[in-house]
Amino acid sequence: MGNLIEIKNLEDYKKAIQQRSILVFSTTWCPDCHFLKTFIQQLVENNPQWTFYYIDRDQMVDLCIELEIMGIPSFIAYHEGKELSRLVNKLRKTQEEIQAFIDSIDE
Numbered sequence: 001m002g003n004l005i006e007i008k009n010l011e012d013y014k015k016a017i018q019q020r021s022i023l024v025f026s027t028t029w030c031p032d033c034h035f036l037k038t039f040i041q042q043l044v045e046n047n048p049q050w051t052f053y054y055i056d057r058d059q060m061v062d063l064c065i066e067l068e069i070m071g072i073p074s075f076i077a078y079h080e081g082k083e084l085s086r087l088v089n090k091l092r093k094t095q096e097e098i099q100a101f102i103d104s105i106d107e
Contacts, residue, residue, distance in 0.1 A: 003044045004054035013063060016053050017078035022102065023053045025064060025074040025088075032092040033073045039095040047102055050077070077105045 004024060007013050016023065024040070026033035044052050057064045057072055067076065071090025075098065076083055087093065087101040 003041060004052045006054045006056075008059065010063065013055070013060075014081075016051070017081050017083075019051055019079070020049060021051045021053055021078045022047075023055055023076045023078065025055050025057050025069045025072055025076075027056055027058050027072055029058075030072050032090075035092055036073055043095065043098055043102070046099070050102065075101060077102070 005016070007016055007023070013023075024036070026036065040052075055063070057069060069076075069088060071088060073093060074086070074088040075093075076086045076088070078084060085101065085105045087098065
């Protein structure tokens with residue numbers, strides 16, 4: 001999905017959360033996830049202080065259960081292995097809503 005780095009295993013996940021990262025949880029079949037494709041590139045470009053990662057929920061179900069990702073698309077921000085903030089629900093998200101989430105993240 002865009003310039004997002006795909007995480008395919010737990011080792012990659014553990015490495016990703018050590019830096020300033022935003023994990024995007026999605027799937028290939030979700031209409032609201034496909035809607036993200038219309039603007040995700042702009043979010044990545046407008047927020048260079050973050051590295052964006054993509055996790056296909058269907059490929060990493062156990063991790064998503066552990067993280068309580070019940071709705072998609074969803075977002076979790078991390079730094080130094082700690083969760084900073086999350087935008088997790090099953091609702092369609094606009095570019096403005098996601099940017100507001102990013103802007104609200106406290107370290």
